Amino acid sequence: MAGTFELFVDADAYFRFRLRAPDGEVLVVSKAFADKPAAVAGISAVREYAGMGLISDLCPAETTANLEARRPRAASSPATGVDRRVRDNELRIHARALRRPVHGPGAAGVAPRR
Numbered sequence: 001m002a003g004t005f006e007l008f009v010d011a012d013a014y015f016r017f018r019l020r021a022p023d024g025e026v027l028v029v030s031k032a033f034a035d036k037p038a039a040v041a042g043i044s045a046v047r048e049y050a051g052m053g054l055i056s057d058l059c060p061a062e063t064t065a066n067l068e069a070r071r072p073r074a075a076s077s078p079a080t081g082v083d084r085r086v087r088d089n090e091l092r093i094h095a096r097a098l099r100r101p102v103h104g105p106g107a108a109g110v111a112p113r114r
Contacts, residue, residue, distance in 0.1 A: 003027065005043050007036070015039040019046070 004020045014032035017039055021027055028046075033039040 005046075007039055007043075017043050 003022065005017050006020060007015065007017050010016050010032065012032065014034065015036050015038070016032055017030045018026050019028040030039065030042055030046075033042060
């Protein structure tokens with residue numbers, strides 16, 4: 001199940017939207033928009049740009065190293081010894097599958113028009 005965008009008016013009478021996960025948790029709250037069409041355009045922009053967006057790591061290297069040193073490793077279960085980390089290549093395969101069109105000429109099993 002996909003997340004849900006909710007349009008609402010905040011306490012200052014501006015339009016905003018929030019993205020809720022399927023379990024109801026709020027993941028994102030937008031900036032304030034002056035009118036409803038602008039907020040809807042913001043939702044469209046999030047849908048377009050965030051689908052397979054790149055990640056820019058803006059954290060300082062020393063901060064990342066300090067956090068990793070303090071955090072316990074949970075990648076593999078000590079009881080089973082199973083490694084649950086996702087490999088880089090698996091992410092690329094899944095991303096390629098997500099970018100495939102669902103319908104139309106590029107979809108699987110749909111022959112292009114002549």
